[in-house]
Amino acid sequence: MSVPRTWRNRRALYSLEGSKCQKCGKYYFPGRTRCLDCNTSGLENHNFSGTGKVATYSWVYTPPKGFNNRIPYCLAIVELDEGPKLTTQLVAVEEGDVEIGMPVEFSFRKISSEGDEGVITYGFKFRPKNYPNHLKKK
Amino acid sequence: MTKKDKTGIIGYGVYIPRFRIKVEEIARIWGQPGEAVKKGLGVLEKSIPDMDEDTITISVEASRNAIKMANTNPDDIEAVYVGSESHPYAVKPTATIVAEANRITPVTTAADLEFACKAGTAGIQMCLGMVKSNQIKVGLAIGADCSQGRPSDALEYTASAGACALLIGNENVIATIDHTESYTTDTPDFWRREGATYPSHGGRFTGEPAYFRHVISAAKSIMKHTNTSPDDFDYVVFHEPNSKFPLATAKMLGFPKEKVEPSLTVKYIGNTYSASSMIGLAAVLDIIKPDDRILMVSYGSGSGSDAFIFTITDEIEKHRGLVPTVQNYLDHKQYLDYAFYTKHRGKIKIH
Structure with a gap:
């Protein structure tokens, strides 16, 4: 990711900033300025709560360039509590731990690094909800 | 008691990565008597960061816990100091990323501190001075490291990873x-x-x-x-x-x-x-x-x-149970062998 592009997206990456339509209440991630449902413009920024559930997932063994040292890793589509879905990596899980509907929460991690001298991109990934107490019986 | 006298910690949070390596496992690789090393140091195992964790990510995690515990408005935090000897960048502050990730920016001062293992407590003193002199409402002082020990060196048995964030203020002081x-x-x-x-x-x-x-x-x-x-x-x-x-x-x-x-x-x-x-x-x-x-x-x-x-x-008492305790982080762990440990700590170079 280029430096200006990462910088423009930093609030979405760092704290799940999207947008909400004041008129019809629909949430968007990533954020947008005009509502797709009611065509209202000038949507306000909204910080998502950072909790949701796994809509679907896949374990990646053949990754794109730059992710070779992390395989296997879990790529998932997470449905946020407010409604929008996003693609993200699941962390703090091993194969067999993940299932559809599993509650998850925001985790701050390194996304990529341009070699040893380039910029490091940080942002959201997701992990089991109530980490590190997620395995304890209620 | 005046507000100045009441200045102190209003919230704290920690983060410890889940991976561990036992002291005996490191000793096994270097031909040292594991039991004797363990007993001599009084250390059983040490934490290791995940492949995508570093001082910045664990600082953000600890500070999110501290802010949640204190229930502080991020806009009230007007100083962010991150003490570490393993800042990921030599030039480019850790503190700006931590501040941005916690939505503390832009009206704040932020800086990285370095004083080996006491850079975090130096940050506490700086925040304390600024809160007491009414220059800021709340300050965030973080001590965080993903430390490195040279393979086979005595430090390799203990150099580990963890972060702690303290919020310093004068309202609802714990x-x-x-x-x-x-x-x-x-x-x-x-x-x-x-x-x-x-x-x-x-x-x-x-x-x-x-x-x-x-x-x-x-x-x-x-x-x-x-x-x-x-x-x-x-x-x-x-x-x-x-x-x-x-x-x-x-x-x-x-x-x-x-x-x-x-x-x-x-x-x-x-x-x-x-x-x-x-x-x-x-x-x-x-x-x-x-x-x-x-x-x-x-x-x-x-x-x-x-x-x-x-x-x-x-x-x-009003702030207990809102965020994970140190013991919670100690309890959740997964052991790595020395080979995976070297991979996690970037000791194997892939070009």
């Missing part, structure tokens, strides 16, 4: 900071030159003239200036490079080991460097009662110690 002072000299016991991957150290020189001299002098000095003695404190927290040093220090100062043991997380996570004494403090705050008092003395090679006296308020 622990007042009653007094702080420091003891600093030029003592080259441990260093890392620009561009060097691993730190170097002076072996046995790191003990008597370095750690013990500074920690004991700072502790004696703060007790003298506040007219207190070991009997006036319910807990004592020292920097924890291993279990042996803080236990020996407690004995030399006249503290029973029961007052220092609750802080000794080093047995289970190793030496988290800038986070070490602060995670020890957090472990004590997790179990402490109102009106109890804590003496904390950090240590940073090079060398210096920051000493603090805290008194716990009734407010602490």
Whole structure:
């Protein structure tokens, strides 16, 4: 990711900033300025709560360039509590731990690094909800 | 009591990565007697960051916990200091990323601090001064490290990863900071030159003239200036490079080991460097009662110690259970063997 592009997206990456339509209440991630449902413009920024559930997932063994040292890793589509879905990596899980509907929460991690001298991109990934107490019986 | 007198900790949070390696596993690779090394250091295992964790990510995680515990509006935080000796960038602050990730920006000051293992407690003192002088409402002081030990070096058994964040303010204070002072000299016991991957150290020189001299002098000095003695404190927290040093220090100062043991997380996570004494403090705050008092003395090679006296308020009870405790992080762990450990710590270069 280029430096200006990462910088423009930093609030979405760092704290799940999207947008909400004041008129019809629909949430968007990533954020947008005009509502797709009611065509209202000038949507306000909204910080998502950072909790949701796994809509679907896949374990990646053949990754794109730059992710070779992390395989296997879990790529998932997470449905946020407010409604929008996003693609993200699941962390703090091993194969067999993940299932559809599993509650998850925001985790701050390194996304990529341009070699040893380039910029490091940080942002959201997701992990089991109530980490590190997620395995304890209620 | 005025607001100035009431300045102190309004929230704290820790983060410890879930991976561990046992001391015996490291000793096995280098042909050392594992049981003897473990017993000598008083360390069973140490924490290791995940492949996508570094000092910035664990600082953000710890500070998110602190902010949640204090229920503070990020706009009220007007200073962010991150103390570490493993900032991911040589030039480009850790603190700006931590501030942005917590939505503290843009009306804030932010800076990275470096003083070996006491850079985090230096941040506490800076925040304390700014809050007391009414320059800021709330300050965020973080000690965090993903420390590196040279393969086969003595430090490799303990150099680990962890972060602790303290919010310093004067409203809804859970622990007042009653007094702080420091003891600093030029003592080259441990260093890392620009561009060097691993730190170097002076072996046995790191003990008597370095750690013990500074920690004991700072502790004696703060007790003298506040007219207190070991009997006036319910807990004592020292920097924890291993279990042996803080236990020996407690004995030399006249503290029973029961007052220092609750802080000794080093047995289970190793030496988290800038986070070490602060995670020890957090472990004590997790179990402490109102009106109890804590003496904390950090240590940073090079060398210096920051000493603090805290008194716990009734407010602490309202903030329990909101975020994971130190024990919660200690309990959730997964062991790695030495091969995976080298991969996680970037000791295997892939080009």
